[in-house]
Amino acid sequence: xxxxxxxxxxxxxxxxxxxxxxxxxQNLTKVYRDFWGRQKxxxxxxxxxxxxxxEIFGLLGPNGSGKTxxxxxxxxxxxxxxxxxxVFGEDAxxxxxxxxxxYLPEESYLYKFLNAEExxxxxxxxxxxxxxxxxxRVAALIDxxxxxxxxxxxxxxxxxGMTRRIGxxxxxxxxxxxxxxxEPTSGLDPIGTREMKDMILRLRDQGKTVLMCSHLLPDxxxxxxxIAILHHGELxxxxxxxxxxxxxxxxxxRTKRLSxxxxxxxxxxxxxxxxxxxxxxxxxxxxxxxxxxIVQDSEARPGRRASGGADx
Amino acid sequence: xxxxxxxxxxxxEWLLPTDQGPGGLLTFLVVSVVLLLLGxxxxxxxxxxxxxxxxxxxxxxxxxxxxxxxxxxTSPRRVFAMASLAIKEAIRRRVLIAFAVFVxxxxxxxxxxxxxxxxxxxxxxxxxxxxxxxxxxxxxxxLSAFSLPNDIKNRTIYTIVTKPVRAxxxxxxxxxxxxxxxxMLLTMMGVxxxxxxxxxxxxxxxxxLDSRQVQGEGKNQIEVWETTFNSHHRHIITRDSAGAAYVDxxxxxxxxxxxxxxxxxxGPPQGQLQAKVPIYGKLRFLDRAGKEAREGINVxxxxxYRSYIGGGSQAATWWTFNNVxxxxxxxxxxxxxxxxxxxxxxxxxxxxxxxxxxxKNPDKNITSESDFFTSVExxxxxxxxxxxxxxxxxxxxxTKKNGDLFTDLVSQDGRLEVWVKCAExxxxxxxxxxxxYLRSAERTFAFNxxxxxxSIWLQMVLxxxxxxxxxxxxxxxxxxxxxLASLVLGYxxxxxxxxxxxxxxxxxPMESFYRLFSxxxxxxxxxxxxxxxxxxxxxxxxxxxxxxxxxxxxxxRDFGTSHFVAYxxxxxxxxxxxxxxxxxxxxxxxxxxxYFALKSRELAA
Numbered sequence: 001x002x003x004x005x006x007x008x009x010x011x012x013x014x015x016x017x018x019x020x021x022x023x024x025x026q027n028l029t030k031v032y033r034d035f036w037g038r039q040k041x042x043x044x045x046x047x048x049x050x051x052x053x054x055e056i057f058g059l060l061g062p063n064g065s066g067k068t069x070x071x072x073x074x075x076x077x078x079x080x081x082x083x084x085x086x087v088f089g090e091d092a093x094x095x096x097x098x099x100x101x102x103y104l105p106e107e108s109y110l111y112k113f114l115n116a117e118e119x120x121x122x123x124x125x126x127x128x129x130x131x132x133x134x135x136x137r138v139a140a141l142i143d144x145x146x147x148x149x150x151x152x153x154x155x156x157x158x159x160x161g162m163t164r165r166i167g168x169x170x171x172x173x174x175x176x177x178x179x180x181x182x183e184p185t186s187g188l189d190p191i192g193t194r195e196m197k198d199m200i201l202r203l204r205d206q207g208k209t210v211l212m213c214s215h216l217l218p219d220x221x222x223x224x225x226x227i228a229i230l231h232h233g234e235l236x237x238x239x240x241x242x243x244x245x246x247x248x249x250x251x252x253x254r255t256k257r258l259s260x261x262x263x264x265x266x267x268x269x270x271x272x273x274x275x276x277x278x279x280x281x282x283x284x285x286x287x288x289x290x291x292x293x294i295v296q297d298s299e300a301r302p303g304r305r306a307s308g309g310a311d312x
Numbered sequence: 313x314x315x316x317x318x319x320x321x322x323x324x325e326w327l328l329p330t331d332q333g334p335g336g337l338l339t340f341l342v343v344s345v346v347l348l349l350l351g352x353x354x355x356x357x358x359x360x361x362x363x364x365x366x367x368x369x370x371x372x373x374x375x376x377x378x379x380x381x382x383x384x385x386t387s388p389r390r391v392f393a394m395a396s397l398a399i400k401e402a403i404r405r406r407v408l409i410a411f412a413v414f415v416x417x418x419x420x421x422x423x424x425x426x427x428x429x430x431x432x433x434x435x436x437x438x439x440x441x442x443x444x445x446x447x448x449x450x451x452x453x454x455l456s457a458f459s460l461p462n463d464i465k466n467r468t469i470y471t472i473v474t475k476p477v478r479a480x481x482x483x484x485x486x487x488x489x490x491x492x493x494x495x496m497l498l499t500m501m502g503v504x505x506x507x508x509x510x511x512x513x514x515x516x517x518x519x520x521l522d523s524r525q526v527q528g529e530g531k532n533q534i535e536v537w538e539t540t541f542n543s544h545h546r547h548i549i550t551r552d553s554a555g556a557a558y559v560d561x562x563x564x565x566x567x568x569x570x571x572x573x574x575x576x577x578x579g580p581p582q583g584q585l586q587a588k589v590p591i592y593g594k595l596r597f598l599d600r601a602g603k604e605a606r607e608g609i610n611v612x613x614x615x616x617y618r619s620y621i622g623g624g625s626q627a628a629t630w631w632t633f634n635n636v637x638x639x640x641x642x643x644x645x646x647x648x649x650x651x652x653x654x655x656x657x658x659x660x661x662x663x664x665x666x667x668x669x670x671x672k673n674p675d676k677n678i679t680s681e682s683d684f685f686t687s688v689e690x691x692x693x694x695x696x697x698x699x700x701x702x703x704x705x706x707x708x709x710x711t712k713k714n715g716d717l718f719t720d721l722v723s724q725d726g727r728l729e730v731w732v733k734c735a736e737x738x739x740x741x742x743x744x745x746x747x748x749y750l751r752s753a754e755r756t757f758a759f760n761x762x763x764x765x766x767s768i769w770l771q772m773v774l775x776x777x778x779x780x781x782x783x784x785x786x787x788x789x790x791x792x793x794x795x796l797a798s799l800v801l802g803y804x805x806x807x808x809x810x811x812x813x814x815x816x817x818x819x820x821p822m823e824s825f826y827r828l829f830s831x832x833x834x835x836x837x838x839x840x841x842x843x844x845x846x847x848x849x850x851x852x853x854x855x856x857x858x859x860x861x862x863x864x865x866x867x868x869r870d871f872g873t874s875h876f877v878a879y880x881x882x883x884x885x886x887x888x889x890x891x892x893x894x895x896x897x898x899x900x901x902x903x904x905x906x907y908f909a910l911k912s913r914e915l916a917a
Contacts, residue, residue: 032917075474077916095382098476109467111397113404125393126475170471 022178022209023051023074027083030069030233043069044233046083051211051226056204058224058241059213060287062295066233067213068106071180074211075103087178099127102176106183108167112156116147116166119155120173127174141169146195160187168199179203181212185219197223221245221287229291231298237290245287313650313879314617315746318870320592323886327893336890340897343864347901351908352376379908382478390477394485395492402455402493410451414501417443418508428544431564433584434878436512437761440505441874445768448498452772453795455490456779460910461788469915479784479910483903486780487773494772502765506758513584515543517567519576539578549576587760587882590648590749593631593730602626611654611740618652618744623665624737631748632674636728638699638718645671645697645717646751647730652742653689659739664689666735670704671697675723677706684735694751755882763888764877770895771871775799777899781906785913801861802868812859820851866898 030044044066051057059067072078073085076093085092088100110119117138124134142151145165155163164187171179184200185193200210200223214220220227221241229237237244318326329335334342352372360368421439429435460482463469472482517539525536530553537549539559549569551557557569557576561583568579599605600622608619608629621627636645653665664686671680681702685693703715712720722728730748734741778798782791801808810816818824818834826847827834838844871891876883 072916075470077470077473078914095378095476095478098474101474103471103474105467105470107467109470111401111468113400114397118400122393122397123471123475125389126472126477128387128389128476174475 020053021050022053022088023049023057023211024086024089025049025070025074025083026086028070028073028080028085029082030066030073030078031081042233044073047230047233047235049228049235049238051209053209054204054207055225056200056210056212056223058220058227059211059230060215060217060220060227060291061213061230062215064232065230067215067230068182069233070230071103071182071211071213074180075101099174100177102171102174102179104167104171104179104181104184106186108163108170110155110163110167110170113154115154116142116151116169119166120169123170123173129174137173137175141172144172145169161189161192164188164192164196168196172203176208178209178211181210183214183216184212185214185216193219217287217291229294231295234298236294236298241287245290313746313875313881315744315875316870317745319884319887320746321886321890323889323893326886326890336893336897344901347864347905351905355908355912375908375912379904379911382480382907382911386478386480386484390481391485391488394472394477394482395489398459398486398489399492401459402490405455407451407455407493407497410447411497411500414443414447415504417447418504421508429563431584432543433509433513433564433880436509437764437878438874440501440508441764441768441877444498444501444505444765445771445872445874448494448501448768448772449775449799451497452490452494452775453779453792453799455493456486456776457783457792457795458788459486459490460780460783461786461791464915465788467916473915478907480903480907483780483784483906483910487777487899487903490776490780491773494776495769498765498769498772502762506761509761510585513543513565514580516580517542517547517578519549519569519578521575537576547578549578584880585757586880587755587757587877588648588751588880589753589755589882590746591633591635591752592746592749593633595629595631595743595745595748597621598626598628598630600625600627602628608742609740611742618742618747620654620740620742621734622737623734623739623741628731628733629741629743630672630729630731631745633728633730633750635726636718636722636750637726640752641750643696644699645728647695647697648749648751649688649693649695649732650691650747651687651693651732653687654740654742656738656740659736665739665741667741668731668733668735669695670731671717671721672729672731673721673723674727674729678720679704679706679731680717680721681711687741757880760877760882763883764873766888767871767873767883767891770891771868773895774802774866774868774871774898777902781902781909784906784910798865799868802865805862805865805867805869808858808862812855812862814855819848820855822847822851822854866894 025047028044028047028049029042031039032041032043034040047066047070049070059070061067069078073080074087074092076091079093087094087097090097111122114122120138120141121134124137129137142148145168147162147165147169150158150162155166158166164184168184171181181200185196188196197219200212203210204223204225212220212224224241226240227237227244228235325335327336329338355375356368356372358368359371362368363371418440425435425439426432427435460469463472473479519537519539521537523536523538527534527536533553535551537551539547539549543563545562547562547567548560549557550560555571557571559566559569559578563584565581565584567581570577570579597605597608597619598621599608608621608627610616611620621629647669649669651667655665659665667685667687668682669685670682672678680697681704683695685695687693697717699717700714701717703712703720704710705712715721732741732743732748775795779791779795782794782798786794807816811820814820818827819838823838824834826832826838832838838847871894873883873887873891
């Protein structure tokens with residue numbers, strides 16, 4: 001399988017210690033069935049993934065590709081039909097694990113009749129935090145997500161962006177080691193999106209592991225270290241963002257104040273080698289181009305494939 | 313008032329095995345073990361089908377293990393957080409409207425309560441207790457049925473179960489939260505009801521001095537007054553020549569009367585809001601020939617609560633009371649009888665049937681002098697047997713004047729027998745064990761009223777627990793139906809058992825359905841045919857299922873104690889203790905079932 005061949009290649013790039021693996025899925029499969037047990041959708045087909053400590057991992061795919069299903073399986077909200085989902089080396093359904101996990105759902109499914117403070121206090125209690133710790137933490141988080149001015153208002157009065165912020169605060173209440181973000185920027189305006197991305201990068205800098213899924217390509221491109229592209233529940237591409245986006249067989253030269261004469265020379269120099277260049281690099285495509293080409297390719301030739309070629 | 317035999321048991325008689333039955337504890341253990349095994353088998357079959365026999369075994373074992381670990385790690389703070397969330401949710405959903413409805417119902421109660429009844433207190437008390445029960449149970453039903461399904465539907469449950477919250481904590485939090493809400497509501501209803509009853513029944517009469525009449529002469533002279541007509545009745549005041557005044561009993565109460573310098577003044581009503589503590593004896597029968605019998609005669613009434621003895625024969629009944637001591641009854645023995653009368657000829661219908669009552673020493677053939685009384689039909693006859701009385705030796709026929717009740721008639725170990733006979737040939741007295749009792753003490757009505765509310769509270773706890781349990785695996789409206797079904801089955805448990813055991817004529821559900829539409833009498837045999845036997849076989853399966861389902865469900869009707877409060881009897885602490893123990897056992901079982909149901913559910917599916 002292409003996906004499995006991709007892993008040794010990566011392993012050589014960043015030597016893995018087993019204790020460094022935060023999320024591991026083996027052959028993870030999910031089939032949705034109706035009431036009578038008849039198969040409705042194969043939402044996820046034999047997914048193998050590894051997410052390591054301290055990275056931002058992006059799950060990318062069009063709607064209905066299995067991103068959210070993967071996250072729900074990792075949280076124990078769904079039970080796998082086949083294969084295993086392991087988080088911190090334990091089964092995803094383990095309750096103890098949840099101490100170290102923060103989760104921001106697709107829409108912030110919060111109790112609308114609570115206000116911001118009550119919401120965070122409630123989730124703090126679920127982590128069995130003592131009152132003093134909880135108070136401090138709630139105040140700090142409300143401050144961090146910039147909702148100080150609205151902390152006494154019921155969530156039903158909140159705008160989409162504010163709900164998102166309080167949702168993020170709720171995911172961070174326990175200072176988690178692993179944060180799962182389902183469409184973190186959906187419904188946010190450009191400034192909100194920027195702030196959310198900065199927050200994600202800040203979390204990574206604090207040494208936390210982030211798994212996010214999105215269909216918004218610029219978000220993924222901006223923040224993710226590695227991505228997996230899913231389509232129809234199949235893994236299509238897996239690797240480091242910078243490598244995936246590097247066009248291997250093209251070289252791009254950028255110079256400053258180059259005379260016509262020099263241009264001719266460069267052609268020569270390139271031929272002969274040895275000239276001083278300001279930049280000589282591979283051009284990068286945008287993630288959008290890559291994504292669209294993969295989806296189109298997948299539509300044309302269905303089947304599981306993860307080239308992993310970009311790692312080489 | 314009808315008091316079931318099981319309502320007279322002491323807590324340990326109920327809990328431990330006796331010759332009457334296996335007892336509550338054993339039943340609980342047997343049912344628990346059966347349910348446990350059933351649960352294990354079903355979940356194993358389910359897992360084995362999904363994952364294969366060996367994997368299935370491990371899955372079940374792991375499930376049981378994590379279950380034990382989860383329950384052991386239950387955090388009070390998390391449970392409290394879930395509970396306070398449930399409370400906030402309920403309050404924001406404006407459950408207190410139920411209280412407003414209750415107050416409105418009370419305001420308009422006057423329109424439909426029969427204020428002219430002979431016992432308005434009974435009507436008032438039953439009414440408020442019934443209204444509170446229905447409102448609180450309906451509220452508990454709605455709250456518990458929709459909360460968890462709504463959380464799952466709105467996906468707020470995602471943010472809960474992705475925190476280190478055990479399914480047991482979600483279940484317990486919900487149950488506790490809704491119980492707290494219900495408690496708040498019941499307390500409010502109880503306080504309002506108490507004032508509704510006490511204020512509604514309190515009234516005053518003035519004595520019409522002009523109505524004074526003098527009857528008799530000399531020592532036998534009595535004076536009689538009438539009172540004003542208030543609250544749909546008036547009283548007659550009688551004063552004898554010694555100056556002792558007495559007010560007759562109307563609508564279940566009398567008044568104290570004081571002579572305020574020639575002016576008679578009536579105090580507040582007495583005896584309508586009371587909490588008598590009865591001491592029950594063991595009932596036995598003698599048949600017509602004077603031989604001991606298991607029970608009296610069945611006079612053909614379908615209802616077998618009371619058993620009858622015929623008049624003018626050797627037939628008799630007697631109650632044996634234990635622990636009859638002068639310390640408990642310093643002023644003599646207050647006996648109250650509620651006998652039913654079955655007449656085979658009309659006689660003088662205005663007059664009660666003549667009966668004979670005497671006390672007997674259980675060890676000797678020594679009795680008190682017979683007291684001949686006319687029966688009070690549809691009411692309770694109160695007698696006070698004085699400490700000093702005439703004693704008859706039945707063997708010799710000699711009468712001893714001024715004997716002592718306790719030294720002559722009570723045996724060494726404190727037993728005393730109360731004998732009742734019917735004195736008119738052709739007429740019958742019917743009696744059940746609780747019909748004759750010694751009235752030992754009086755408790756405050758308010759406390760008894762509160763105990764009545766505790767019974768309602770227990771029913772509410774059960775409804776909440778069942779609602780939450782069903783909501784862990786059913787959707788909101790289906791949960792409501794299931795909980796309602798369990799409530800209805802629980803209320804009519806005894807009838808359902810009778811249908812299931814074939815005691816009720818007309819067969820099981822299928823056969824009754826057929827009879828209903830073919831208009832066949834319940835007692836005619838069905839024509840033997842293939843379809844008839846198929847019907848009977850399906851019924852057999854259904855009846856077995858019904859029986860086991862009803863056996864497992866709580867019998868809500870047994871929890872009702874409003875008749876005690878309404879009829880002025882103290883709710884026995886033992887009875888309340890059995891109800892509390894039953895509720896706790898159900899609460900425990902239901903929590904465990906709900907835990908596994910929620911745990912094994914894919915909440916995001």
